[in-house]
Amino acid sequence: MVEPASRTLEQLTLSDDFKIEELVDKHALGEMAQSFYELFRVPLRIYSQSERLLAEASEQPELYRYINTLPEAKVALQAVVAAVKNLRPERDGVRYPCITGAEYYVASIRYDGRAIGRMILGPYLPASLREIPRSFTDLDPTIDVKQVRELLPKMARAKEDTVKQIALHLGRTLDLILFSGHRALLASSMHMASVRESFRELQDKNDKLQQAYDRLKELDRLKSNFLATVSHELRTPLTSIIGYSEMLNEGIAGPLVGEQKEFVDTIHNKGEQLLELIKGLLDLSKLESGTMSLRRKNEAAEPIVRDVVATVTPAALKKDVELKVVFEAGLLEMWADAERIRQVLLNLTENAIKFTPAGGVVTVAARMGALTPDPSDEGGLVLLNTSRAAIELSVTDTGIGIAEEERSRVFDAFYQVDSSSTREQGGTGLGLSIVKRLVEGHDGRVRIEANQPTGARFVVLIPVRRATFT
Numbered sequence: 001m002v003e004p005a006s007r008t009l010e011q012l013t014l015s016d017d018f019k020i021e022e023l024v025d026k027h028a029l030g031e032m033a034q035s036f037y038e039l040f041r042v043p044l045r046i047y048s049q050s051e052r053l054l055a056e057a058s059e060q061p062e063l064y065r066y067i068n069t070l071p072e073a074k075v076a077l078q079a080v081v082a083a084v085k086n087l088r089p090e091r092d093g094v095r096y097p098c099i100t101g102a103e104y105y106v107a108s109i110r111y112d113g114r115a116i117g118r119m120i121l122g123p124y125l126p127a128s129l130r131e132i133p134r135s136f137t138d139l140d141p142t143i144d145v146k147q148v149r150e151l152l153p154k155m156a157r158a159k160e161d162t163v164k165q166i167a168l169h170l171g172r173t174l175d176l177i178l179f180s181g182h183r184a185l186l187a188s189s190m191h192m193a194s195v196r197e198s199f200r201e202l203q204d205k206n207d208k209l210q211q212a213y214d215r216l217k218e219l220d221r222l223k224s225n226f227l228a229t230v231s232h233e234l235r236t237p238l239t240s241i242i243g244y245s246e247m248l249n250e251g252i253a254g255p256l257v258g259e260q261k262e263f264v265d266t267i268h269n270k271g272e273q274l275l276e277l278i279k280g281l282l283d284l285s286k287l288e289s290g291t292m293s294l295r296r297k298n299e300a301a302e303p304i305v306r307d308v309v310a311t312v313t314p315a316a317l318k319k320d321v322e323l324k325v326v327f328e329a330g331l332l333e334m335w336a337d338a339e340r341i342r343q344v345l346l347n348l349t350e351n352a353i354k355f356t357p358a359g360g361v362v363t364v365a366a367r368m369g370a371l372t373p374d375p376s377d378e379g380g381l382v383l384l385n386t387s388r389a390a391i392e393l394s395v396t397d398t399g400i401g402i403a404e405e406e407r408s409r410v411f412d413a414f415y416q417v418d419s420s421s422t423r424e425q426g427g428t429g430l431g432l433s434i435v436k437r438l439v440e441g442h443d444g445r446v447r448i449e450a451n452q453p454t455g456a457r458f459v460v461l462i463p464v465r466r467a468t469f470t
């Protein structure tokens with residue numbers, strides 16, 4: 001959601017209750033006041049609109065120090081100071097006489113068309129003052145007139161015009177300082193506004209992404225549920241179809257004549273194919289939902305490999321593909337669910353035979369290998385995980401091979417490299433996705449390499465049991 005521009009602008013202009021102290025540095029203000037005082041010797045105070053003393057440059061004149069020792073004169077002086085403080089001059093400054101004949105000058109400080117504070121200059125002696133006012137000496141019978149006569153001339157003397165000029169200059173200097181402060185404030189709030197804006201946009205996108213992700217996750221879960229239910233429900237009637245076609249074939253319901261046997265054969269074969277597909281789907285949904293449990297034990301590779309090779313021998317013979325088995329001596333046992341490893345190897349060897357033309361060779365091999373940490377894993381884990389002993393099972397063929405760019409995609413469910421050519425070979429595209437999930441369920445890894453000069457090589461690494469440290 002993008003905020004209206006007016007709102008942002010509003011944040012950039014000064015608010016009504018803005019304060020000088022927000023725009024200028026108090027220390028800088030003090031320095032400025034001090035240098036004015038040193039130049040003109042006229043005491044000077046700067047107040048904010050809210051009556052806070054922001055800067056002061058003055059020394060109490062000796063005369064005033066003396067007055068403060070006289071009880072009655074002191075009260076009169078305090079009344080003057082209070083009155084001066086309460087002056088609220090408009091555009092022009094105002095003079096205010098003190099009991100001593102000295103004067104104060106009060107002017108408002110304005111910025112951007114509004115009053116934001118006051119400056120009070122004084123006390124100073126007006127140029128016109130010649131005599132000590134009678135009103136002053138009459139104030140207190142104990143006043144030492146001689147003393148007063150001595151102390152009064154020590155105060156700064158200023159012409160009315162000069163005082164006005166000083167106030168004017170002070171005002172202009174303040175205006176400059178305020179302006180640069182204002183500019184800095186503007187720049188920083190503009191920056192803040194833009195950062196806030198990008199942050200909000202980012203957050204917005206993030207939220208949308210999260211929503212999309214949640215939705216996808218939910219869809220994925222629904223899909224897995226659907227797969228599981230449908231596959232299960234399909235399997236039951238299919239068992240009947242296969243069973244009855246088998247019985248028909250065996251002549252239990254009377255002998256089959258002519259093409260009848262051929263047709264029933266087809267029904268039976270297609271039924272078996274469908275059953276394989278459904279089993280694959282069930283496996284996949286179990287793997288995806290994490291409900292497939294592995295029963296891991298220490299297992300030797302050899303019996304599993306031999307069993308798989310025995311299973312696929314008829315298919316290899318039929319296609320005129322040679323089957324080879326290679327074992328390295330002294331293999332350790334792997335930490336695995338034998339039935340699942342068998343399923344992995346069976347899938348790979350069936351594929352190898354399927355995609356290898358007559359006269360080709362398929363080699364199933366087992367040897368020691370190592371699982372090195374995947375560099376794409378989290379950085380921290382690489383440091384902890386050193387390489388781990390593993391059994392390397394490989395299935396190599398001399399068939400059509402798999403192009404480099406297809407190698408990661410063939411592990412996707414239902415993906416087949418060339419659906420027209422693989423269609424005639426049969427298959428569903430589920431085999432390799434199951435292989436990958438099963439292998440990763442064993443904390444292992446599967447990869448595809450090219451065989452020279454032609455063919456594919458699938459390499460599966462299954463870890464041996466992790467050594468326990470004592």
Ligand SMILES: Nc1ncnc2c1ncn2[C@@H]1O[C@H](COP(=O)(O)OP(=O)(O)O)[C@@H](O)[C@H]1O
Nearest residue numbers: 351352355401410416417427428429430431432
């Ligand atoms: N040994 C192989 N040689 C060439 N291509 C292969 C080999 N194994 C798998 N493939 C390719 O990967 C695809 C996916 O394999 P798989 O998941 O087992 O599905 P299916 O065997 O049902 O087609 C195959 O359709 C094929 O295109």
Ligand SMILES: [Mg+2]
Nearest residue numbers: 351427431432
């Ligand atoms: Mg397959």
